[in-house]
Amino acid sequence: MITGLNAANAxxxxxxxxxxxAQSASQTLARVGQAAEDFAAQMAQVDQVSTSAMMGQTSTQQLVQTxxxxxxxxxxxxxxxxxxxxxxQEILRMPV
Structure with missing residues (x-):
């Protein structure tokens, strides 16, 4: 039989x-921040290589790879x- 005390303990x-x-939450946040920085660096590299390719300083193969x-x-x-x-969206669909 389930009593109020049993339910409260459970x-x-x-x-x-x-x-x-709290520690794992801060580590996750740090990883997300690092991933965002890596993404921004990758996009900056594409801009730099594209500009170099337009000026003839980078090979077509390097541009395609980037x-x-x-x-x-x-x-x-x-x-x-x-x-x-x-x-x-799944959280929003949960009944309250």
């Missing part, structure tokens, strides 16, 4: 099990963004 135990860890890397990076960022938006 809730208390479950609450501790799913409590967020653009391919940037495309892969952009697809990864878009996929992550889509997952975040999907998770947010």
């Amino acid at each position: 809730y208390s135990a479950a609450r501790q099990a799913v409590a967020p860890d 653009i391919a890397e940037a495309e892969l990076t952009m697809n990864t960022v878009v996929a992550i963004r889509d997952k975040v938006v999907e998770a947010y």
